Amino acid sequence: MMRYRKIKRLVAAGILTMGTILAPLRPVEAVDAWGAAAQALGIFAAYKSSLAGMLALGNNVGAQMQCRIQDIEQNGQDPNDHDVQVVNQVMQQLVTQGDYVLKANSLPFMWTVNDSKDFNAACYPTNYISINRALVRGLNLEPDELAAVFAHEMTHGLEQHSAKNYAKAVAQSIGMSMVNMDTGSMDWGRLNGLVNYSIAKNVTLPTEYDADEGGFYLMTSAGFNPGGGAAAMARMGYYLTYETQNFLEYQDPDPKKQERESYSDHPETKLREDRLAQMMTDYSAGHVTVQNRKDIYIDGKKLLSVEWTGEGYDNTAENAYYVAGAIAKAFHDYDSIAGWNFRADGEGSLTCLDNSRVNAKLREFLTLRSAGERLQRLVRAAYAGEAASGARQQLRVAEKKRDQQRYNLREAILNADARTVKKMRENADAYSDFGLGDKAQFQMKRVFASRQVDNLAESQAISARAKAVSGDFAGAVQEANAAVATDGKNIYTYLNRADIYHMQGNLAKALADLQQAKAIDKDNVISYLLSGRIYDEMGNKEEAEKDFAEFYRLRPRAYREIPEEYLETIAPKEYKEIQKEKAEARAKFAKEWKKEQKRKNKQ
CATH class of the missing domain: 1.25.40.10 (Tetratricopeptide repeat domain)
Structure with missing residues (x-):
């Protein structure tokens, strides 16, 4: 998820290192060697057991559906149809066009836009993605920024981060508790704080970086603007500083007051922005960079500066990343300047590429700055210098390595x-x-x-x-x-x-x-249940009762599947039990209703 996570959702997002921060502990020699070995085996067993359980949960359709039900019950659904439409379009593009491999024991992605006011998104172990309305609105429904966030969450699911991290966090917690019992080095309150800190920093934090990187390549492979990730971080930083109504989300504008060494299991927003901007540069074969969050450079030579175009806030940084992202995508996609399709713009300058959303900001500022000819010169020079620098070769080697990794995963799935x-x-x-x-x-x-x-x-x-x-x-x-x-x-x-x-x-x-x-x-209960239902639909009560009676004989504990009009004859005891439950439920509802009416009358 983007910044804050609810632990009960088990959506941890990193590979946990088993090292711990135990400075206050007495020398490890104080622990009996055989006891330590037994403890290590116990910790490993706890990890394996927890991991197996979480992976099984993640591969259970019923659990996935329950995740969605609980999300909606807790947060409601976003009532704005446009929000949902935009999210669905972005997710469908990622799911259908992105280059990724779903593990054999993983479920396809499912998502919902809920009505939460927290700036967040989360991926459950079941590959259910919960998307908060506040995040969608906070990112101004910008498809490329949303794609970066959703691809980040998808990467958590693809890598099964939640299951792995939960299991390792359990193991780490048990391990640190065992060491403390052996050494008696600190009180349990301090130990609990240390465990939480260690899990946040050693477990979750590392693969937040992994999810950012995996999400970057997923969203770019699906055709989104490579600058979308850095733009999303820039926008998120602004939102958390100037717009959020949740004091738990608030980020002080002074970097020195952002408490970098905290219990947070997510990297600093600005650090993530810088890393994603560097990924965009690498994606361009190293050609395009953004400086001062507004100036676009190609191979160290300035192309243009962008400016604020937003209505309610300064979106200069986002504009810079969108312009640079379009250039990065073109450098990545085309091995020569021919693919850029430079041409007259009808206003005395040059334009390039197509008029898709990905290129919109680039084309806008090329016109505004009359920078088409300069871009053409810089692009031509950039390609000319690639033979000596080896930049494009390095780009393709890195891509080939990622392609091989996906191929190996696909082969493993085919051979499941x-x-x-x-x-x-x-x-x-x-x-x-x-x-x-x-x-x-x-x-x-x-x-x-x-x-x-x-x-x-x-x-x-x-x-x-x-x-x-x-x-x-x-x-x-x-x-x-x-x-x-x-x-x-x-x-x-x-x-x-x-x-x-x-x-x-x-x-x-x-x-x-x-x-x-x-x-x-003749002992398969499904055939009797289905035929009983069909006979009931047809109005053939006699045949329906025969089938339901046989169903009950074969599986008496499933009596609730039998319609009550038949159950009364087939299993009178169970029928009476159901009627009793209904009467108790009605009485409870009536009692609570009267209690609520009294409370309202007092007001």
């Missing part, structure tokens, strides 16, 4: 074991249960791409159901038929096709498939 692929398929089916056919289809594409598809028929059936949830019934039936043809003895091929026919409204065919499923496995 059958158990991992099965979990992907189960997640796809879970997305269909939640009505998210697009996410289900995304998961199934990953399954079919794998070299270890463990059950083709079930994969085809689940993929077919995902298509039906998305509204593609023709494609769904076709693939469901292929699943049955692949393995006519697999009960789940019939169950999924029955569900598709049910969604389509073809109840006769749905019941026929459920009858086939019962013939294959």
